[in-house]
Amino acid sequence: MKFTKEHEWLRVEGDLIVVGITEHAAEALGDVVFVELPEAGTQVAAGDEVSVIESVKAASDILAPVEGEIVEVNGALSDNPGLVNEDPLGGAWFFKLKVDDLGVIDQFMDEDEYKDFIG
Amino acid sequence: MxxxxxxxxxxxxxxxxxxxxxxxxxxxxxxxxxxxxxxxxxxxxxxxxxxxSHMGQVVLRPKGTMESLGLALEALMPVDVLGLKEGRQRYGLFTSETGGILDDLMFANRGTDYLLVVNAARKAHDFAHLAAHLADVAELDIQxxxxxxxxxxxxxxxxxxxxxxxxxxxxxxxxxxxxxxxxxxxxxxxxxxxxxxxxxxxxxxxxxxxxxxxxxxxxxxxxxxxxxxxxxxxAGLCLYGHDIDETTSPVEADLTWAIQKVRREGGARAGGFPGAARILSELTNGPERRRVGLRPEGRAPMREGVALFATDGTGLGAITSGGFGPSVGAPIAMGYVATGFAAEGQALEAELRGKKLPLVVAATPFHPTNYKR
Structure with missing residues (x-):
């Protein structure tokens, strides 16, 4: 699993990259009450705002960490946004990206580097 | 810092x-x-x-009688102060000359003095306001x-x-x-x-x-x-600086319940408070806009600043407070709309992240109150 400075995680699953937010991010956001997911089939560039997450405190954007096509979104989050707090690294994945080269995730931090990053 | x-x-x-x-x-x-x-x-x-504890607490001790102090407070608020019995508390509003709200507060008649509790962000203003207007009739004891x-x-x-x-x-x-x-x-x-x-x-x-x-x-x-x-x-309660401020009148804010009959047209002590011309006129003729409860139809919370529209796209106002209601289990909000669109059940639209989303004017409180009357 790799981590971005925007507190998202990326994991390779088959030929796809699965994206979610980190425990640190989920804790900082507080109770999540709404998740707006992108549509499957959307072509995105790195840094595009593709999803919105709302907690009891505020709204935050979820960015596409790399260029690719969103091929699947996690509909469970629409019905149960609280999953983001309960299981941020597992059941609360946001979307799956199809990319040209899975090697793009090497640019991101590994777990130790991310831990240092968040102090 | x-x-x-x-x-x-x-x-x-x-x-x-x-x-x-x-x-x-x-x-x-x-x-x-x-x-x-x-x-x-x-x-x-x-x-x-x-x-x-950030809120302001001030005791007003009468220099003369409680009645003369009560009357002086009535010169600052469109509220029945004299009618408040000993041992009781009431909601009050300091109004401005233009009929806006300078602050909302609780005041209590404790027999030999009045205790006021005011908003933290407004206490410096309120204490100065009280000192300027009540110096002759009361000693201000800021707690x-x-x-x-x-x-x-x-x-x-x-x-x-x-x-x-x-x-x-x-x-x-x-x-x-x-x-x-x-x-x-x-x-x-x-x-x-x-x-x-x-x-x-x-x-x-x-x-x-x-x-x-x-x-x-x-x-x-x-x-x-x-x-x-x-x-x-x-509970449908206003937050000063958000749902009410110097630009909103008590009538626009749907706080007319806080203006007792005795201070209204035809009452024994009608008017005589700052902004009375506008406030009494709005009581009679209705305000141009009104604070309403709002229920977004989707799950997306709509927060302060979100613009409100009629379904034909006419701009109506904005949300002043909003978020997710944990006991309601859905997003809730309040805001101001033109009076013609303020009736319960009125369908409206709000612009959120570039999209128009449906919401409806709803009764407040959103969750039933549970006071011991």
């Missing part, structure tokens, strides 16, 4: 794991480890302890050495009665002064959550022991500002 004031119970909040944030010039606990949602639901089902706690929720009475048995006799909006081992408590049966409960002024010397004693009682948990905001929003 600006210097923030610290609450008398600052260390206790840190020990309880409170996450401190700046609010109205104070470092305030926005939440404890339980989190906003759990804290909110705890208040609705059991009892929550809030530290609201710098008292903390203010609120104990709210269906178990608040049973919990507080363990320490202060007398509270069981109090009804909604009663006030009392009671000597205890924590010092003289000034109690009112009121709050800002829609639940039964008490606000309790306690001398700073006794505040820590009192707060610890309350937290040790069955069902009592510490509650932060985050849940305070979602609780008051579900």
């Amino acid at each position: 600006t210097d923030l004031f610290r609450l008398p119970l600052h260390e206790l909040h840190l020990q309880l794991g409170g996450k401190m944030v700046p609010f109205a010039g104070y470092e305030m606990p926005v939440q404890y480890p339980a989190g906003v949602m759990a804290e909110h639901l705890h208040v609705r089902s059991q009892a929550g302890l809030f530290d609201v 710098e050495s008292r903390a203010l706690l609120a104990l709210q929720g269906p178990q608040a009475e049973a919990a507080l009665a363990v320490l202060v048995p007398d509270v069981t006799a109090m009804r909604f909006m009663d006030v009392a002064q009671v000597d205890t081992v924590f010092g003289e408590l000034w109690l009112s049966r009121s709050g800002y959550t829609g639940e039964d409960g008490f606000e309790i002024s306690v001398p700073v010397e006794g505040a820590l022991d009192f707060a610890r004693a309350l937290l040790a009682l069955e069902g009592v948990a510490p509650i932060g500002l985050g849940a305070r905001d979602s609780l008051r929003l579900e």
